Amino acid sequence: MSPMNDEALLRYSRQIMLDAIDIEGQERLLAGHALVVGAGGLGSPVALYLAAAGMGRLTLADDDEVELSNLQRQIAHGMADIGRPKAESARDAGLALNPDCEIRALTSRLDGEALRAAVAQADVVLDCTDRFSSRYAVNEACRHAGVPLVSGAAIRFSGQLAVFDPRDSQSPCYACLYPPGEGATRNSVVPRTAWWPPWSVSSAAFRHWRRSSWSVALAACIGGFPPSMV
Template sequence: MNDEELLRYSRQIMLPQVDVAGQEKLQASRVLIIGLGGLGSPVAMYLAAAGVGQLVLVDHDKVDLSNLQRQILHSQQDIGHHKITSAADRLTKLNPHLQITALDHKLSDKELREITQNVDVVVDATDNFETRFAINRVCVETATPLVSGSAIRMEGQVSVFLNRPGTPCYRCLYREEGELDGSCSENGVLAPVVGIIGSIQATEVLKILLNIGSTLDGKLLLLDALHMEWRTLALKQDDECPVCGTRSTERRAH
């Protein structure tokens, strides 16, 4: 790192869990963020600010006026433009050392698998179960850590799936549609709730990259923002899980 970078990250480098070696590890890391809306905005901004070297950004939507209440990557002048464009512009202004790969189309299974194989962590910041299930399947197949978050109304949840043998995956949690299913356009959401959940997702990504502390792997963190109450539930691998379960693995082997 040069002197400018040492000053930029000085408050983070002061942490004994990070130090110069950890900061250099972040700079050498590559993270895939799928979805640049309410969750993806704080995730991308905090990872960029923290010094993660490369971000692969995926979103095929355009900025709409109704997005601006909570999607803080985008602004009034971005309405009608691809979210990828405004996100890349905002993030490079935040940290010019950042390398960005911007993809403004929906990824095929092949593309998703190829990209996932070449990143250190995947962040699921999407809002529908079809996409979440596809992301989870590829992360399990490639043994890539997945940081998943969702938020709706005044509720949110975060979990980490390291996708190691014996650990649960996202499909162990939800076989079909989950309790936070549905979009913000259908159910509404309080603006800061997505910021809280996205910030936790970013924190979990940094912990994984730095290999520090305890992550939310095997746990589901639930937020009730209306009463500002938190709950943590333990998750276990489901033998019957169609993606990672031992019985489904045995069936695939045969």
């Protein structure tokens, strides 16, 4: 994104007024890069909120295609997107919302060296996947690269959010919280049946910390997570 002009100052004025953001924080957002792994029920609204908030660069990774049954909750996609790669559909929706955001769509499965390279280039990673094997792989890549990880999940009327910061030597990782083999194998699927409000609430958890309308992802790009966040 280019430096803030009068239009950008007006666009982001409501968040700039927050003491936790201010001009300096917004400028850091504009220079930030977030990797969103998964562009479905959680990843698609997360991508929209990050684009709207002024994240300078977004990389959206998803190898799935849009289906009719997705549309009740995956709000980045519409009827015209059925059959399209979700990453491309979410990219186009984000650009329509904020054309100044640089958004890259990855439509192949992100794993191995490609995953490690993508994580290493990001300031923060948001895990919005639905498979435990993907979650463990993303977690390991973040640990190796020292990149903060925000992990979200939802089922039915419930949502969960966890933040892992490998820059902090006292911070656990996803595998510490959910060791492989304890209730889930690496290849099992995270339950995905959900009504749209909990997914939106989980997305809101990405963008809300303390009392301001901000995601922990944005907080990481600005300069760290709130000390009260566990």
